Amino acid sequence: MERVLLDYGSGGKASHRLIGELFLKYLGNEILDRLDDAAFLHIGSPISMSTDTFTVDPIFFPGGDIGSLAVHGTVNDVAMLGARPKYMTCGFIIEEGLPMADLERIVESMGNAAREAGVLVVSGDTKVVPKGTVDKIFINTTGIGEIFVAEAPSGHRAAPGDAILISGFMGDHGLAILSKREGLTFEAPVLSDCASLNHLIVRLLEAIPEVHVLRDPTRGGLATTLNEIAGQSGVECRIFESQIPVRPEVSGGCSFLGLDPLYLANEGKFICILPQEHAEAALAIMRSDPLGADAVQIGNVRGEHPGKVVLETPLGGTRLMDMLEGEQLPRIC
Amino acid sequence: MERVLLDYGSGGKASHRLIGELFLKYLGNEILDRLDDAAFLHIGSPISMSTDTFTVDPIFFPGGDIGSLAVHGTVNDVAMLGARPKYMTCGFIIEEGLPMADLERIVESMGNAAREAGVLVVSGDTKVVPKGTVDKIFINTTGIGEIFVAEAPSGHRAAPGDAILISGFMGDHGLAILSKREGLTFEAPVLSDCASLNHLIVRLLEAIPEVHVLRDPTRGGLATTLNEIAGQSGVECRIFESQIPVRPEVSGGCSFLGLDPLYLANEGKFICILPQEHAEAALAIMRSDPLGADAVQIGNVRGEHPGKVVLETPLGGTRLMDMLEGEQLPRIC
Numbered sequence: 001m002e003r004v005l006l007d008y009g010s011g012g013k014a015s016h017r018l019i020g021e022l023f024l025k026y027l028g029n030e031i032l033d034r035l036d037d038a039a040f041l042h043i044g045s046p047i048s049m050s051t052d053t054f055t056v057d058p059i060f061f062p063g064g065d066i067g068s069l070a071v072h073g074t075v076n077d078v079a080m081l082g083a084r085p086k087y088m089t090c091g092f093i094i095e096e097g098l099p100m101a102d103l104e105r106i107v108e109s110m111g112n113a114a115r116e117a118g119v120l121v122v123s124g125d126t127k128v129v130p131k132g133t134v135d136k137i138f139i140n141t142t143g144i145g146e147i148f149v150a151e152a153p154s155g156h157r158a159a160p161g162d163a164i165l166i167s168g169f170m171g172d173h174g175l176a177i178l179s180k181r182e183g184l185t186f187e188a189p190v191l192s193d194c195a196s197l198n199h200l201i202v203r204l205l206e207a208i209p210e211v212h213v214l215r216d217p218t219r220g221g222l223a224t225t226l227n228e229i230a231g232q233s234g235v236e237c238r239i240f241e242s243q244i245p246v247r248p249e250v251s252g253g254c255s256f257l258g259l260d261p262l263y264l265a266n267e268g269k270f271i272c273i274l275p276q277e278h279a280e281a282a283l284a285i286m287r288s289d290p291l292g293a294d295a296v297q298i299g300n301v302r303g304e305h306p307g308k309v310v311l312e313t314p315l316g317g318t319r320l321m322d323m324l325e326g327e328q329l330p331r332i333c
Numbered sequence: 334m335e336r337v338l339l340d341y342g343s344g345g346k347a348s349h350r351l352i353g354e355l356f357l358k359y360l361g362n363e364i365l366d367r368l369d370d371a372a373f374l375h376i377g378s379p380i381s382m383s384t385d386t387f388t389v390d391p392i393f394f395p396g397g398d399i400g401s402l403a404v405h406g407t408v409n410d411v412a413m414l415g416a417r418p419k420y421m422t423c424g425f426i427i428e429e430g431l432p433m434a435d436l437e438r439i440v441e442s443m444g445n446a447a448r449e450a451g452v453l454v455v456s457g458d459t460k461v462v463p464k465g466t467v468d469k470i471f472i473n474t475t476g477i478g479e480i481f482v483a484e485a486p487s488g489h490r491a492a493p494g495d496a497i498l499i500s501g502f503m504g505d506h507g508l509a510i511l512s513k514r515e516g517l518t519f520e521a522p523v524l525s526d527c528a529s530l531n532h533l534i535v536r537l538l539e540a541i542p543e544v545h546v547l548r549d550p551t552r553g554g555l556a557t558t559l560n561e562i563a564g565q566s567g568v569e570c571r572i573f574e575s576q577i578p579v580r581p582e583v584s585g586g587c588s589f590l591g592l593d594p595l596y597l598a599n600e601g602k603f604i605c606i607l608p609q610e611h612a613e614a615a616l617a618i619m620r621s622d623p624l625g626a627d628a629v630q631i632g633n634v635r636g637e638h639p640g641k642v643v644l645e646t647p648l649g650g651t652r653l654m655d656m657l658e659g660e661q662l663p664r665i666c
């Protein structure tokens with residue numbers, strides 16, 4: 001079986017072959033094909049720019065792989081500012097000895113994800129490092145997009161009276177990774193929800209530019225992301241436990257592993273906070289898209305406890321949902 | 334001694350402390366301080382965009398460290414397209430257990446390098462991975478800048494009759510890394526040349542917009558980079574061995590290690606290819622800057638052997654300088 005050698009990252013002939021035969025095959029376009037030190041791009045200002053490094057273990061998991069995840073993750077972060085993601089760079093760090101077939105599968109998956117999201121990969125970098133100095137493959141993606149709303153959504157804009165919506169079930173990605181890593185099998189297999197949300201976001205914001213906050217609850221999950229928003233905006237996020245959609249198999253898996261699904265990573269969901277009077281219209285748009293089919297309102301923004309996330313239990317009690325100190329779930333994305 | 338724990342990469346409280354107390358301390362600015370998923374940026378089109386991942390070993394070396402190198406490398410790639418680098422993202426992958434003092438030294442060094450280059454770090458990402466899954470720290474930087482010349486320099490634009498200039502001594506970075514890694518000491522210690530070239534590039538292009546090609550000869554060195562240009566432009570690059578500046582200590586170290594300095598990485602030098610009639614003016618501008626003090630013309634572009642780099646030896650013979658198959662010098666940048 002052919003494997004990735006150190007030579008492939010040298011900048012010499014072997015590198016150029018790898019770029020030509022593999023990267024350009026799946027990611028190529030008029031801009032990338034020029035292979036200059038930097039890409040020459042046209043873009044309208046203002047722009048949204050975001051970076052993310054993916055170290056997920058395992059690199060192939062139910063519902064996706066590190067390649068598609070690396071595209072989805074950055075597309076989503078760029079889109080959350082009210083932007084159309086346009087261009088992306090990819091930085092690969094590959095462990096010497098990685099099977100070439102694995103690399104090809106990952107790069108092909110990136111190409112498909114980028115095409116679906118409508119994003120061009122315009123510049124890249126490949127480092128191959130000696131066996132043992134990185135685990136298999138890590139990928140950085142950095143994206144830019146054109147902001148098309150007059151006032152960009154931001155974690156700083158949540159206001160008392162706003163509704164808090166989420167686009168679907170919580171915790172799928174986190175549990176899919178953990179169950180694969182731990183070798184657990186459930187009756188109904190849990191798939192990662194990883195997906196690019198940009199087309200749905202564009203439709204939502206074109207119809208309802210009044211959206212205050214868009215955020216994807218990735219690392220740290222819904223609870224951590226709402227804490228960030230509550231802190232940035234100086235408001236209370238009040239959510240209702242019975243309204244938060246969690247699949248029974250995720251809920252069951254979490255009980256078994258001693259985890260809370262509200263702290264588990266999602267990679268194809270978003271939180272939308274907007275004035276209550278626009279909530280129904282926003283939910284209708286979200287539900288018209290397969291990626292938002294299970295969208296619901298889970299709470300609202302209040303002024304009572306600034307910086308806090310308060311969970312109302314089904315019995316009417318309340319509980320503070322603090323940010324955790326750490327998660328002890330490394331390499332979830 | 335305090336060390337980086339997995340918790341610091343979790344997205345929870347520990348992550349937020351690390352971001353607040355370390356990253357924002359050295360890299361903070363109005364844009365980064367907002368800590369949204371993406372940065373909101375104003376920039377003029379067209380733009381130049383480039384990405385690079387740094388895996389250099391050792392992380393501290395004579396003349397620099399992985400932090401300053403990560404800034405210089407991407408600033409230079411962005412600038413080579415005739416652009417003013419403006420914004421940069423940073424993606425950190427940190428091995429659990431890295432001394433916090435090392436991380437702080439690296440981030441402080443990045444902050445200083447970014448300030449000198451006039452670039453803002455606007456978005457970032459930090460992953461901490463379990464001990465043994467990455468070697469100490471790897472850093473991705475991705476930059477964007479505004480292209481200010483009517484026709485951007487490109488590896489595709491070299492034309493017969495052009496002069497080939499370089500901005501100074503070849504091989505310093507490569508030999509500095511290798512000598513530190515191998516524990517070699519020379520009478521005169523060799524320092525990495527790593528530096529941001531953008532201010533010099535701007536002055537050069539404002540005075541002489543007729544420049545055809547700018548390229549920094551990093552991985553693979555002068556020989557590999559000229560081969561890329563010769564291939565992209567379909568021309569011959571003819572260079573004169575006696576004109577190529579190499580420090581005696583680099584030349585001596587290379588003899589000892591069995592290496593050719595023309596294939597060693599540089600991190601603060603650039604190749605400039607432009608019509609011969611502008612060569613003297615370009616050299617005068619380059620020499621007026623400490624980063625180009627030793628600039629010289631090393632050859633010219635011809636039509637005879639398209640895609641080839643031909644070296645004329647001091648005795649008048651010629652030798653083909655091919656691209657190497659691989660380099661076997663991993664983790665040089």
